[in-house]
Amino acid sequence: MGETGTEQPTLALSHVSKAFGAVRALRDVSLELFAGEAHALAGENGAGKSTLVKTLAGVHRPDSGQILLDGEPVVFHGPADAQQAGVAVIYQEPTLFPDLSVAENIFMGRQPRGGLGRIDRRAMNAEADRLFERLGVGLDPQRPARGLSIADQQLVEIAKALSRNARVLIMDEPTAALSGNEVARLFNVVKALREQGCAVLFISHRLDEIFELCQRVTTLRDGAWIAGEPVEGLTHDDLIRRMVGRDLDALYPKQETVPGEVALKVDRLTREGVFADVSFEVRRGEIVALAGLVGAGRSEVARAIFGIDRFDAGSVTVGGTRLPAASPTAAMAAGLALVPEDRRQQGLVMELSIERNIGLAGLRDLRKGPLISRAAERDRARDWAVRLQLKFARLTDGVGVLSGGNQQKVVLAKWLATGPSVLIVDEPTRGIDVGTKAEVHRLLSELAAQGIAVLMISSDLPEVLGMADRVLVMHEGRIAAEIPRADATEESVMSAATGRAA
Amino acid sequence: MSTATEAVAGRSARNLVDLVFRARELSLVAALVVLVGVTAAANPNFLSGQGVKDILLNTSILALLAVGQSAVVMTRNIDLSVGSVVGLVAFSAGDFLSADHSRGIVSVVILGVAIGAACGLINGLLVSFCRVPALVVTLGTLYVIQGIDYYLAHGRQINAVDLPAGLLDLGNGSVLGVPYLPLITVLIMLAMGFYLRSYPSGREFYAIGSSPEAALLAGIPVRRRVLAAYLLSGSLAGLGGVLWLARFGTVVADSANGWELLVVSAVVVGGVAITGGVGSVYGATLGALLLTTIGSALVVLRVNPFWQQAVTGALLLLAISVDRVLALRVARLLRRRNVRGV
Amino acid sequence: MSETTSGATSAQKASPAPPAPGSGASRRGAGHLLRWDVLVTALLLVVFLGGSFTSPSFASAGNLSFALGDLGEIALIALAMTMLVVAAEVDLSVASVLGLSSALVGSLWDAGWAIETIIPLVIVVGAVCGLVNGLLVTRLGLPSLAVTIGTMALYRGLAYVVLGDRAIAEFPQQYASLAVDDVPGTPIPYPVALFVVLAVVTAVVLHSTGFGRSLFAIGSQEEAAFFAGIRVKRIKLVLFVLSGTIAAFAGVVFTLRYGSARADNGVGIELAVIAAVLIGGVDFDGGKGTLGGVIAGVLLIGLLRNLLMLNDVTTEIQSVVTGLLLIVSVLTPRLAAVVRQRRRSPVP
Amino acid sequence: GGTTKDSAASAAPAAPASSAPAKADPNAPIKEGLKIAFLPKQINNPYETIVDKAGIEAAAEYKGDAKEVGPSDASASSQVSYINTLTQQGHDAILIAANDANAVCGPLQQARAKGIKIVSYDSDASKDCRDIFINQANSEEIGRSQVKLLADMIDHKGEIAILSATANATNQNTWIEFMKDELTKPEYKDMKLVKVAYGDDDDQKSFQETQGLLQAYPDLKGIISPTTVGISAAARYISGSKYKGKVVLTGLGTPNQMRQFVKDDTVQKFALWNPKDLGYLASYAAAALASGQITGAEGEVLKAGKLGERTIGKDGEIILGPPFTFDAANIDQFDF
Numbered sequence A: 001m002g003e004t005g006t007e008q009p010t011l012a013l014s015h016v017s018k019a020f021g022a023v024r025a026l027r028d029v030s031l032e033l034f035a036g037e038a039h040a041l042a043g044e045n046g047a048g049k050s051t052l053v054k055t056l057a058g059v060h061r062p063d064s065g066q067i068l069l070d071g072e073p074v075v076f077h078g079p080a081d082a083q084q085a086g087v088a089v090i091y092q093e094p095t096l097f098p099d100l101s102v103a104e105n106i107f108m109g110r111q112p113r114g115g116l117g118r119i120d121r122r123a124m125n126a127e128a129d130r131l132f133e134r135l136g137v138g139l140d141p142q143r144p145a146r147g148l149s150i151a152d153q154q155l156v157e158i159a160k161a162l163s164r165n166a167r168v169l170i171m172d173e174p175t176a177a178l179s180g181n182e183v184a185r186l187f188n189v190v191k192a193l194r195e196q197g198c199a200v201l202f203i204s205h206r207l208d209e210i211f212e213l214c215q216r217v218t219t220l221r222d223g224a225w226i227a228g229e230p231v232e233g234l235t236h237d238d239l240i241r242r243m244v245g246r247d248l249d250a251l252y253p254k255q256e257t258v259p260g261e262v263a264l265k266v267d268r269l270t271r272e273g274v275f276a277d278v279s280f281e282v283r284r285g286e287i288v289a290l291a292g293l294v295g296a297g298r299s300e301v302a303r304a305i306f307g308i309d310r311f312d313a314g315s316v317t318v319g320g321t322r323l324p325a326a327s328p329t330a331a332m333a334a335g336l337a338l339v340p341e342d343r344r345q346q347g348l349v350m351e352l353s354i355e356r357n358i359g360l361a362g363l364r365d366l367r368k369g370p371l372i373s374r375a376a377e378r379d380r381a382r383d384w385a386v387r388l389q390l391k392f393a394r395l396t397d398g399v400g401v402l403s404g405g406n407q408q409k410v411v412l413a414k415w416l417a418t419g420p421s422v423l424i425v426d427e428p429t430r431g432i433d434v435g436t437k438a439e440v441h442r443l444l445s446e447l448a449a450q451g452i453a454v455l456m457i458s459s460d461l462p463e464v465l466g467m468a469d470r471v472l473v474m475h476e477g478r479i480a481a482e483i484p485r486a487d488a489t490e491e492s493v494m495s496a497a498t499g500r501a502a
Numbered sequence B: 001m002s003t004a005t006e007a008v009a010g011r012s013a014r015n016l017v018d019l020v021f022r023a024r025e026l027s028l029v030a031a032l033v034v035l036v037g038v039t040a041a042a043n044p045n046f047l048s049g050q051g052v053k054d055i056l057l058n059t060s061i062l063a064l065l066a067v068g069q070s071a072v073v074m075t076r077n078i079d080l081s082v083g084s085v086v087g088l089v090a091f092s093a094g095d096f097l098s099a100d101h102s103r104g105i106v107s108v109v110i111l112g113v114a115i116g117a118a119c120g121l122i123n124g125l126l127v128s129f130c131r132v133p134a135l136v137v138t139l140g141t142l143y144v145i146q147g148i149d150y151y152l153a154h155g156r157q158i159n160a161v162d163l164p165a166g167l168l169d170l171g172n173g174s175v176l177g178v179p180y181l182p183l184i185t186v187l188i189m190l191a192m193g194f195y196l197r198s199y200p201s202g203r204e205f206y207a208i209g210s211s212p213e214a215a216l217l218a219g220i221p222v223r224r225r226v227l228a229a230y231l232l233s234g235s236l237a238g239l240g241g242v243l244w245l246a247r248f249g250t251v252v253a254d255s256a257n258g259w260e261l262l263v264v265s266a267v268v269v270g271g272v273a274i275t276g277g278v279g280s281v282y283g284a285t286l287g288a289l290l291l292t293t294i295g296s297a298l299v300v301l302r303v304n305p306f307w308q309q310a311v312t313g314a315l316l317l318l319a320i321s322v323d324r325v326l327a328l329r330v331a332r333l334l335r336r337r338n339v340r341g342v
Numbered sequence C: 001m002s003e004t005t006s007g008a009t010s011a012q013k014a015s016p017a018p019p020a021p022g023s024g025a026s027r028r029g030a031g032h033l034l035r036w037d038v039l040v041t042a043l044l045l046v047v048f049l050g051g052s053f054t055s056p057s058f059a060s061a062g063n064l065s066f067a068l069g070d071l072g073e074i075a076l077i078a079l080a081m082t083m084l085v086v087a088a089e090v091d092l093s094v095a096s097v098l099g100l101s102s103a104l105v106g107s108l109w110d111a112g113w114a115i116e117t118i119i120p121l122v123i124v125v126g127a128v129c130g131l132v133n134g135l136l137v138t139r140l141g142l143p144s145l146a147v148t149i150g151t152m153a154l155y156r157g158l159a160y161v162v163l164g165d166r167a168i169a170e171f172p173q174q175y176a177s178l179a180v181d182d183v184p185g186t187p188i189p190y191p192v193a194l195f196v197v198l199a200v201v202t203a204v205v206l207h208s209t210g211f212g213r214s215l216f217a218i219g220s221q222e223e224a225a226f227f228a229g230i231r232v233k234r235i236k237l238v239l240f241v242l243s244g245t246i247a248a249f250a251g252v253v254f255t256l257r258y259g260s261a262r263a264d265n266g267v268g269i270e271l272a273v274i275a276a277v278l279i280g281g282v283d284f285d286g287g288k289g290t291l292g293g294v295i296a297g298v299l300l301i302g303l304l305r306n307l308l309m310l311n312d313v314t315t316e317i318q319s320v321v322t323g324l325l326l327i328v329s330v331l332t333p334r335l336a337a338v339v340r341q342r343r344r345s346p347v348p
Numbered sequence D: 001g002g003t004t005k006d007s008a009a010s011a012a013p014a015a016p017a018s019s020a021p022a023k024a025d026p027n028a029p030i031k032e033g034l035k036i037a038f039l040p041k042q043i044n045n046p047y048e049t050i051v052d053k054a055g056i057e058a059a060a061e062y063k064g065d066a067k068e069v070g071p072s073d074a075s076a077s078s079q080v081s082y083i084n085t086l087t088q089q090g091h092d093a094i095l096i097a098a099n100d101a102n103a104v105c106g107p108l109q110q111a112r113a114k115g116i117k118i119v120s121y122d123s124d125a126s127k128d129c130r131d132i133f134i135n136q137a138n139s140e141e142i143g144r145s146q147v148k149l150l151a152d153m154i155d156h157k158g159e160i161a162i163l164s165a166t167a168n169a170t171n172q173n174t175w176i177e178f179m180k181d182e183l184t185k186p187e188y189k190d191m192k193l194v195k196v197a198y199g200d201d202d203d204q205k206s207f208q209e210t211q212g213l214l215q216a217y218p219d220l221k222g223i224i225s226p227t228t229v230g231i232s233a234a235a236r237y238i239s240g241s242k243y244k245g246k247v248v249l250t251g252l253g254t255p256n257q258m259r260q261f262v263k264d265d266t267v268q269k270f271a272l273w274n275p276k277d278l279g280y281l282a283s284y285a286a287a288a289l290a291s292g293q294i295t296g297a298e299g300e301v302l303k304a305g306k307l308g309e310r311t312i313g314k315d316g317e318i319i320l321g322p323p324f325t326f327d328a329a330n331i332d333q334f335d336f
C-alpha cells in the first residue's frame, strides 16, 4: 500500500477558502487523499469539516482555491460531477428518500438494468442484500426507508457509498450513531476497500476510531488548517491540543452524589412489537444509563415515557404523579425533559432562529402577561449559548446554518433551559467534539449533583461507563441486565447487550 | 440485530405492507365495484352499452389531466393551471380549425399540445429554475392563462358546424365498440405508469418528491425532472383541450373552468400523496374514474339535485377516510406482529 | 394512532430548503429591505398614488368605502387562513361554509326566526363545520388539502339542501345597514372597522404570543414542535374551528351586505383568499409569513382591481394582472437574493 | 322576542320614493353623447354578447356612447363591484342582466340616488331598484308555450324533464313555475314532469346531466331546456347517442347553435326571441329614460327606433314580443 511518497494524490484540495456570509468556514485549506490511505479529518464542532466534505462532493463551490483530481484541477458543478469522478460521500446527516425502498435508496440513479433498459429489481435487491451482508446488517432491502432508526439510516448511507465502488470514499461522522459492533464491521469493510486502493477520508469525534483506522490526520480549527501529519507517533492529547488549542480536563468528570428519592418510575411499560415489560427507577441525583445495541428499543422507551408514542401497558410516574399516556405536554408539566436522538427532525425547527428554538420548549416561562417577552427569550438563549460554548454569529440566525455539533448544543440548551427534574437524553453527545463533550458531561454531572434525575441513552460505551451510576442494558426490547457502576465494564455491558448474559 | 429468522419475519411483514400499498388501488376498485353494483341494481340502464360508454367518455379527459398532475404532485409540486390550459387550448384549437376547414387533425393536435407544453414550460421554468413555490406560480398562471383565453374568445362560441367531421369523429367515434378517447387515455396512462415504475429516470420523480434535499445530494437532475413533470402536465392538458373540443364540439371560453381542484381531488383520491413521493398514475386514473362515476351514479339513482353535491362531498371524504383508517390499522397490526426479538 | 401520524408527517417535512449554496446567510443580511411583505406594502402605496392620479373618483370617500367594504369577507377569512397556512395547513372549504351560513340565515329568517337567534346559531354551525375539518385532519392524519376539497363540496351541497333554488331577501333594515354603513365620520364601513380590530388581535396573537410561536414551529417542523411539548393536534383543531367560525360570520356579513341569501353565495372566493395570503408573502409550506403582509396583500388585490375597473380595464386583463402580481410577488425577492449573492461572491 | 321577518315587515317604513317621479316629456329629444353601460350576467356568455353588441350598435344610432363591462363569473357579488364602478364613473344609464334580483339592489339604489337610470333586461332586478325591465317575452307566455310546443310533439303523453341553468336563476325559475302550472291543465294529464335538473349554464355539466336524465328515466319522452347553453349541450348528447329520434328536445336556443341539430333531426322545434332586438330595445329604453322621454310609469310609450313603439306595462315592464319558433323550414333565415 502506497505510503504517500511521490505518487499523485487521487483527490486533493489546494488552498481552498469558503465563506458563508460573514462566516469563514474554510480558510486556505489544503488536503491530499492518496489511494490506499485512510485520512482522518479532526476538529471541533464548526471547524469546517463538513464544509470541506461538501466542497469535495461538489455541493459547495470553493470561493478560491482548487480541487485536484489526479493532479488535474477540476470544477465540480454539482454532486453529480463528483460522483462521476468516482467520489462517494456519506454525509453527516443521513439523506434518504423515506418513501422509497432501502434498495432503491442505495441504487438511485445507478439501478441495475434489465431488458429494454428497465430496472432489474431482483438484481437490485440481491445486490443490496450482499452489501448488507458485508456490513453484517439484517435490513430488508425492500422495506421503505421511512421509520428507520438513525443508526439504520446511517447504515443504508454506508451501503450506498460502498455500492459505488468509488475511488474516493468520504465519510462524515458515519459512526456517530453506531455502537461498537457495527463500527467494527464497518472498519473491516473500509480497511478492505483501502487495501484495494481506495482513498478514504474519515471524520469522527471518537478519537480512538481515528487511531484505529487512519494513517494520516489533518486538523482544522476555526476553518483554518492547523496540521497534517501521520497518525503514527501521535497521542490522544497531541490531537486534542491541535483541535482545541489547549489541554483538556478529565473527559468524564463524574461527581459522586447520594441518590435521593425516586424521581422517575417506569413500571412494566410495554409497547407491542417494540419493547415489553420495561421497569426501572431513576432517583434524584442519579445518572442512569440505558445501553444496548442499535435497535434494542432504547429510544422507543424514551419516546413512550415522554408521551410521544402511546404505550400499550404499564405506567410512568414522575415525582409521585402518574403521567397520562401520549401527552408530552403533561410530561413536561411534571418536570420531564427529553433530548431526542434525531435533532434535525425532532430536536430543532430548522427554519427558526437559535433563540426561538431555545425558547420553544419554554414558551410558558417566557410569558409576560399574555405576550411573549422578547427580552426574556434573548436572555435565556444567550445564557445557555454561553454556557454550552455555542459557536454562532447571531442569535437570530437560523439553526440550519450551524454545524452539526452546534445544533446538538442548541437542542441541549433548549431542554436544559426548562429546568427539568427528570432529564432524558438520547445520544446527548452524538456528533459533539471532545472539548464540548467534556463540557456536556460536566453539565450532566452538575445537574445530577443538583438533584436532577438523569436517564442517559448512549451508544458510546466509554461514555456510559464513565458517567453512569447504574447501567440498564436493553436487548431486543427488554431490560436484560441492571449493572451497578462498580461492576460495569465493557465486557459485562456488551455481553448483556448481545443477549449472552442471563 | 441481524439474524436470518428476523429477516424472514421482516419480509413477510413487508409483503403485507406491499399489499396495503397496492390496496390503495385495490380499495379504489372495490369502491367502484360497490358503487357500480348498487347503481346498476337500482337501474340496469347504468350498465348498458350506452351507460358504460358515457362514463368512459366522461372520465377520459379528467383522467388524462390526472395522469399529468400526478407526475407533478409526485415531485412535491402542484399544477393548478391545468383547467385554464384546457380552456385556452380548446378555444384556440377551435378557432384554428373553424378558420380553415382544410386543416387536419394532426396539425390541431400538434398545436394543442404545443400550447399546453408552452404553458407547462413557463410553469416549470419558474418552479424549477427560479425556485418559486409551485402553488403560487400555478395559481398565478391559472389567472394569466384564463385571462388570455377570455381575451381571445370574448364572448364568441365555437360551434360543432364549424369543425371538421374528422375531429368530431375522434371525440365520439369508436374502434371495436371502444371509444377513442378512453383508449387514448389508457395508452398514455400505461406508458406513463410503465416509465415511472421501471426506468431509473422515472424513479427519480418519486425520489425528488420524497426528499428534494436528498435528491440534490444524490446527483439527480432535480430541475430537469421537475421541468419535465410540468411539461408533461402541460402537454397532456393541451391534448386534453383538443379532446375536449372533439368531444363537445361547442366550446366557449370557460371550458374546464375550475377543474384544477377536480383534478387535484382525483389525484388525491387516487392515493398520490400531496406531499410527494407516493402513488401511481393508475391510482390517479382510478380516482378520476371514481369521481366521474359518483357524479353519474347520483343522477341515475335519481338523487335530488340539491343533494347531489353534498353526497359527492361526503363520498369523497368517506373514500379518503376509509383508506386512511385501513392504512393505520394495518400499520398497527404490522408493528404488533413485528415484535423484535421474538 | 398518535405514533403513526406523527411518524408519517415527520419524514415528509424533511427540511424543505435544499442546501442551496449560501442561501441561509445571504437571505438575512440585506434581506430586511426586500422582504415580501415590505415589497407588497410598497406596491400598495404605488397603486394608491397611481389611482389618485389616474382616476378622479378613486380616492373619493364613496369609492374607497365601497372598495373596502367589498373586501370585507375576503379580508376576514384571510385572517384565519393566514394562521392555518403558517401552520402548514389550508382550508378550501371556507367559501362553502360562507354559502352554507348564508343559506341558513335565509331559510331560518324565512321560517320566521329572530335574526338575533339566527346569527349565533349560524356561527355555531360554522364552528362545527370547522371542527369536522379539524377532526378529519388531526384524528385521521389526512392532508387538509384533500379533506377540505371534500368538505368544500359537502358544505356547498348542504347549502343547496337547505335553501334549494330559493333566494331570500328583505332582511331587517337595522342589521342590513350595519353591514354596509360607514362608521360615522369615516369612509370605513362597519365590517371593515370590525376587521381592523380582529386584524390587530390576530397580529398580536400570531407574532407575540406562545400560540403564535407554536404555529410557526408547527408549520416549519411539526415533529420537532410536538417533541417540544406543543399540542400540535389541539392547536390545529382550534385553527380549523376558528376558520369555520370566521367563514360563517363572513357569511352573515355577506348575506346582510347584499341583502340576499342564496346557496351559491361566495362561490370560488377561497382562491381569492389564498391568492391574497400568498401575495402577502405567507409561505404555503408553512412557518413563514406576517399578518401585515397579508393585510397589504388583501388591500393590494382589492384596490388594484378597483382601480383597473375604474379605468375600464377589462376582466380579462384584470385576471392577467392578478396572476402576474402573484408570480412577481414571489419571484422578485428570489431574483433579488440571487443578484445580491452574485455581487457579493463572484463565482471564479 | 328579537327581530323576525314579520316584525321587520310591519316595522319597516314604507320604501322611500327613490327619486321624485319627474314628469315625462314624450317629446324631449334624445340627448347626444349619453354614457351608457351594459352589465351582462357574465361576459363570455355568447347569448349576452349578441344582446349587448346590438345594444351598443343601437347607441350609435342615437349618438350615445355605450360599452359593455362585466365579470367573468356569473355571480351577483362581482356584478355589484361593477355597479359601484359605473356609479363612480358617472354614467347616464346602466343596463343590467341581474344575477340576483336582490343582491344588486342596494348598489343600484345608490346609483339611482346619483341620477343614473337603471334598465334591467334578460333577468330582472327587484322592481324597486330599477326603472324599467325589458322582458324578452312575457314570462308566462314563455313558460306555457314551451310546454305546448313539447306536448304537440309527443302527443300529450309521457314523462318529461326540464334541464335548467343554475338553481338560482330568477328568469328560469319563473318560467319553470309557469310550466308546472300549465301542466296541471287537464289536456296534459298524461304528461308527467319527473325531474328538474340543473346544468349550471355550463356546457359540460349540462351534457352530463342530460346523460344522467336519460339513464335515470328510461321512459323519458321529452326534455325542455329553456337555456341556450343547456339546449345545445343536450342536443349534442342526444345526437350522438342511441336516444336520438326517441327523445324529443325543445327549449330556448340560438339558431346558430342549433342549426346542426335541426338539420340532423335531433331537434324539430325550439324557440327564442331575437336577442339583437332585445339589446336594441333595451338600449333605446335607457336613452329615453336618460333623456326624460319616459320615467318608467305604466302606460307611457317608448319610441324604439326601427322596432317601433312599445307601451310600458305594469311594474315598469316592457315586453319585446312573443317568442319565435324555429324549425327546419325557417332556421336558415337567421344568423345569430
Ligand SMILES: Nc1ncnc2c1ncn2[C@@H]1O[C@H](COP(=O)(O)OP(=O)(O)OP(=O)(O)O)[C@@H](O)[C@H]1O
Binding pocket: A020, A021, A023, A024, A025, A043, A044, A045, A046, A047, A048, A049, A050, A051, A052, A092, A391, A401, A402, A403, A404, A405, A406, A431, A433, C021, C022, C023, C024, C025
Ligand atoms: N449553509 C451554511 N450557511 C451558513 N453558514 C454555514 C453553512 N454551513 C456551515 N456553516 C458554518 O460554517 C462553519 C463550519 O461548519 P461545518 O458544518 O463545516 O462544521 P463541522 O466541522 O462539520 O462541525 P461538526 O463537527 O459540528 O459537524 C460553522 O460555523 C457553520 O455555522
Ligand SMILES: Nc1ncnc2c1ncn2[C@@H]1O[C@H](COP(=O)(O)OP(=O)(O)OP(=O)(O)O)[C@@H](O)[C@H]1O
Binding pocket: A146, A147, A148, A149, A150, A151, A152, A177, A274, A292, A293, A294, A295, A296, A297, A298, A299, A300, A301, A341, A459, C007
Ligand atoms: N418511527 C418509526 N417507525 C417504524 N419503526 C421505527 C420507528 N422508529 C424506530 N423504529 C424501529 O424500531 C427499532 C427500535 O429503534 P430504537 O430507535 O428504539 O433503537 P435504539 O435502541 O434507540 O437504537 P438507536 O437509537 O441506537 O438506533 C429500530 O429497529 C427502528 O428501525
Ligand SMILES: [Mg+2]
Binding pocket: A049, A050, A051, A092, A172, A403, A404, A405
Ligand atoms: Mg459536520
Ligand SMILES: [Mg+2]
Binding pocket: A149, A298, A299, A300, A341, A426
Ligand atoms: Mg436510539
